[in-house]
Amino acid sequence: MLTETPAGLYCAEGDFHIDPWGSVPRALITHAHGDHARLGSQAYLCADACAPLLARRFGPDTTIESVPYGRPITLGRTVVSFHPAGHVLGSAQIRVEGSEGVWVIAGDYKRAADPTCAPFEPVPCDTFITESTFGLPIYRWDATSAVIAELMEWWAANRDRGLTSIVFCYTIGKAQRLLAELARVTDRPVLAHGMMMPMIEVYRAAGVHMLPAQTLVDRPRGISLAGELVLAPPSARGTPWMRKLGDISDALASGLMRVRGVRRQRAYDRGFVLSDHADWPALLDTIRETGASRVLTTHGHAEPLARYLQEQGLDAGIIRTAWEDEGGTDDYE
């Protein structure tokens, strides 16, 4: 019912692609991250809450249609609906019902609570296509509140030493989740790199409660940044912009920080293990909850997860993705 094509996953019965990496007539989009939502297709269809993010990324000349979570629509000989994935604002699992029963394409998802988006809802299906970004038993997340407490301690210690704290994190999702989680424990405003502001504004317009954030440009000149907390995208690391920050301590907020070798290799002072993806137990729980008899894994550690599922007696396989060949997924984890 869904097949792998050069442009990505294609459904012939409904004549649409899901998260295509080529230009196609009709693209169904799970969420607004760059490895799932790519410019160049003729028309896009996504969940309502995803539409403002896509519009901001793609600009006004793009055709973007959206539907509320849970509302079935007919596309060709299929019935399609979008269901919350808990990954970032507007993220969705796509349910497709057709001649081969019910398929659910989960896109990226997580089970941890996130104040910036609707929580994941398990959707019963026959075939479940799951992400496997962190599909190894070593990946297990601590409670978000514990990670935020660590971050607050680190920020305070840096303040005592006269350092500016900078946390690198992705522009869609992670930055807003940090701002929302921090708003529960402090009212101290933070600074954000200018590249982050448009998406922070989209989240605010969607009603997500977050700490106030301003850019360096908004601040009066000549005032030291020592003691402040700054959020910036990983791509800003090592750019001349950094010089404005004075003496810094830096950190990366990512599930990748679970692996000590990665922390050392990237030479961040600190790593905060905060991921918008399911960890190993959450992947297995979710797969079980869908009741799917067939599971296809994609993204990251697809092979180990598929092999594990086969050992458990499930019909499991993998789907390859173009972005893995490009080696460019780090920013989204």
Ligand SMILES: [Zn+2]
């Ligand atoms: Zn994503």
Ligand SMILES: [Zn+2]
């Ligand atoms: Zn992804």
